[in-house]
Amino acid sequence: MVLRLRKTMLAALDVGSNTVLMLIAEVSGRKVQPIAELLRITRLGRGVDRTGMLDGGAAALTLETIAEFVEQARARGASRIVTAATSALRDARNGTQFIEQVRRRTGVELEIISGQREAQLNYIAAIEGLELDAAQPLLIVDIGGGSTELIRCEPWVAPVAVSLQIGSVRLTERLISHDPPSAAEREQVYDTVRQQLDSLGWNHFRPVSLVGVAGTVTTVAAVGIGFLSQDHSPIHDLRLSGHTVSATAQELFTMTLAERRQLPAMIEGRADVICAGAAILDCITRYFGVSEIIVSNQGVRWGLVYQEIERRGPIIGRSRGSGRA
Numbered sequence: 001m002v003l004r005l006r007k008t009m010l011a012a013l014d015v016g017s018n019t020v021l022m023l024i025a026e027v028s029g030r031k032v033q034p035i036a037e038l039l040r041i042t043r044l045g046r047g048v049d050r051t052g053m054l055d056g057g058a059a060a061l062t063l064e065t066i067a068e069f070v071e072q073a074r075a076r077g078a079s080r081i082v083t084a085a086t087s088a089l090r091d092a093r094n095g096t097q098f099i100e101q102v103r104r105r106t107g108v109e110l111e112i113i114s115g116q117r118e119a120q121l122n123y124i125a126a127i128e129g130l131e132l133d134a135a136q137p138l139l140i141v142d143i144g145g146g147s148t149e150l151i152r153c154e155p156w157v158a159p160v161a162v163s164l165q166i167g168s169v170r171l172t173e174r175l176i177s178h179d180p181p182s183a184a185e186r187e188q189v190y191d192t193v194r195q196q197l198d199s200l201g202w203n204h205f206r207p208v209s210l211v212g213v214a215g216t217v218t219t220v221a222a223v224g225i226g227f228l229s230q231d232h233s234p235i236h237d238l239r240l241s242g243h244t245v246s247a248t249a250q251e252l253f254t255m256t257l258a259e260r261r262q263l264p265a266m267i268e269g270r271a272d273v274i275c276a277g278a279a280i281l282d283c284i285t286r287y288f289g290v291s292e293i294i295v296s297n298q299g300v301r302w303g304l305v306y307q308e309i310e311r312r313g314p315i316i317g318r319s320r321g322s323g324r325a
């Protein structure tokens with residue numbers, strides 16, 4: 001008897017502090033075939049660290065983007081749209097009002113998730129989307145606009161997930177005011193990240209591999225290797241040396257905003273916050289003594305899709321790979 005697995009179309013919406021992303025994918029069993037990857041930088045977290053409120057312009061652009069992405073997902077036949085909203089909406093006092101606007105405009109219930117759950121979704125995405133050795137200590141890092149999630153993985157121990165209030169947008173707004181950033185500002189960024197890492201009490205943890213997830217990491221990697229496209233999907237699973245990360249971070253800090261915008265791999269809307277993001281990655285790499293970073297462009301949205309598959313029940317012949325053909 002031949003078992004035929006029913007194909008379904010799913011969409012996963014990730015509303016971050018800097019970027020709105022959507023994955024539209026055809027799912028058959030455990031196999032996930034991406035149909036479309038949508039991305040737009042809307043800077044929803046602009047000013048939230050200072051005011052505790054969403055900026056009106058950023059919220060309006062984010063709402064329009066969500067409506068557009070939802071329309072595309074439905075036009076492509078998505079039977080379900082799963083969602084996650086992260087740091088900006090966790091922190092903003094008017095976040096629930098924005099959620100209501102999204103519901104009225106699109107019919108989609110946008111879910112604000114905790115930093116812990118955000119980290120867990122990144123863990124699921126990394127384990128499913130990369131060929132990882134589960135018998136080795138592993139650190140997964142997602143550098144967002146408002147926060148950074150770290151997942152500590154060790155053999156025979158449940159993963160430990162934490163969310164730190166250091167993100168590319170938050171640290172830029174807090175600590176950087178010069179163009180290019182001054183040496184003192186650069187040191188402040190690095191000192192702030194180190195202090196946050198010290199607070200974890202993980203200074204003796206030495207992972208064999210570090211997985212860097214999402215846009216900040218892929219941008220640093222793309223700039224570091226001289227990639228000539230803003231489509232960073234081909235560098236998924238790239239191995240990037242810690243030396244390249246450090247050199248790229250230092251180079252970005254010496255460039256003006258105009259110069260950073262001219263880099264072929266720099267996505268529009270990321271150039272003004274990439275220095276802080278690169279510093280976070282560099283500092284984490286050095287802090288944990290990691291010589292190599294595994295680059296992943298499959299973050300929260302991919303974790304949402306895999307979680308939705310799991311929710312529907314155990315899959316026959318489950319694979320630990322990416323599910324790609």
